[in-house]
Each structure stands twice: as C-alpha cells, then as structure tokens.
Amino acid sequence: xxxxxxxxxxxxxxxxxxxxxxxxxxxxxxxxxxxxxxxxxxxxxxxxxxxxxxxxxxxxxxxxxxxxxxxxxxxxxxxxxxxxxxxxxxxxxxxxxxxxxxxxxxxxxxxxxxxxxxxxxxxxxxxxxxxxxxxxxxxxxxxx
Numbered sequence: 853x854x855x856x857x858x859x860x861x862x863x864x865x866x867x868x869x870x871x872x873x874x875x876x877x878x879x880x881x882x883x884x885x886x887x888x889x890x891x892x893x894x895x896x897x898x899x900x901x902x903x904x905x906x907x908x909x910x911x912x913x914x915x916x917x918x919x920x921x922x923x924x925x926x927x928x929x930x931x932x933x934x935x936x937x938x939x940x941x942x943x944x945x946x947x948x949x950x951x952x953x954x955x956x957x958x959x960x961x962x963x964x965x966x967x968x969x970x971x972x973x974x975x976x977x978x979x980x981x982x983x984x985x986x987x988x989x990x991x992x993x994x995x996x
Contacts, residue, residue, distance in 0.1 A: 853891040855965035856932060857975035858901040860992055861894060865923035866906055874976065877993040881974070886931045890995065892974070893933040895964040899924060935964050942967055952982045962987060
C-alpha cells in the first residue's frame with residue numbers, strides 16, 4: 853500500500869490545471885488505484901491540508917469552502933483508504949524516528965505511513981528523501 857501525500861492530492865484536485873504535466877502522472881496513478889492494480893491510503897492530515905490550501909488560495913470564504921468540498925469529494929470518490937488521526941501514543945512513540953524531516957508538519961504523514969505499513973510515501977516533496985532509509989520515497993511517475 854502506498855501513502856499518498858498532500859502534494860500529490862493537490863495536483864489531483866486543486867492544481868490539476870496549473871500542473872498539467874504532473875497531473876498526467878498523478879491521474880495515471882489514481883486510475884491504477886481505482887482499477888485495483890495498487891492499494892493506496894491518505895491520512896486525515898493530508899485531507900485537512902487540502903482544505904487549508906483551498907481556503908488560502910480562494911478569493912473569499914465562500915469560494916474557499918466550495919473548492920475545499922470539491923477537492924475532498926474528488927479524493928473520496930477514489931479507492932484510496934482513509935487513515936484516521938494518530939492517537940497520542942503513536943505520535944509520541946514514532947515522532948523521534950522521523951526527526952530528520954526538516955518540516956515538522958510532515959512528521960504526522962511519515963508516522964501514519966509507518967504505522968499503517970505503507971511501502972512508500974508518494975509525494976512531490978523531496979524532503980521525504982531524508983527518511984527514505986525508513987520509508988521509501990517515490991514520485992507518482994515512478995509508480996504510474
């Protein structure tokens with residue numbers, strides 16, 4: 853099972869018109885997930901970040917809400933598994949393992965991927981390479 857990071861979800865939803873080349877790869881990945889060729893998961897953390905980014909990039913609250921809902925619906929219509937928030941114990945036990953990540957907001961993603969035994973984190977955030985000795989990092993085009 854692959855862990856799909858926010859950076860990939862954004863290309864699949866809110867940024868598909870802006871990121872046309874990446875969207876081809878991401879769309880192919882989701883087609884393979886939906887066909888059953890691959891299993892994949894997304895965390896509540898990633899879904900929450902998609903919502904935040906939708907609001908941050910909208911000209912007003914109403915459109916932010918509209919964009920966020922459309923993006924979530926697009927993700928939820930796929931065959932990805934939805935992972936719950938980590939419990940306190942999981943966060944504490946595993947957070948230190950991923951201290952090499954420069955952006956602390958990525959730690960919940962790494963811990964979720966680890967706890968749910970993802971075979972790789974699929975992302976466009978290269979800093980996940982810093983933990984590739986624990987969880988491999990792949991771009992969507994490397995899986996397709």
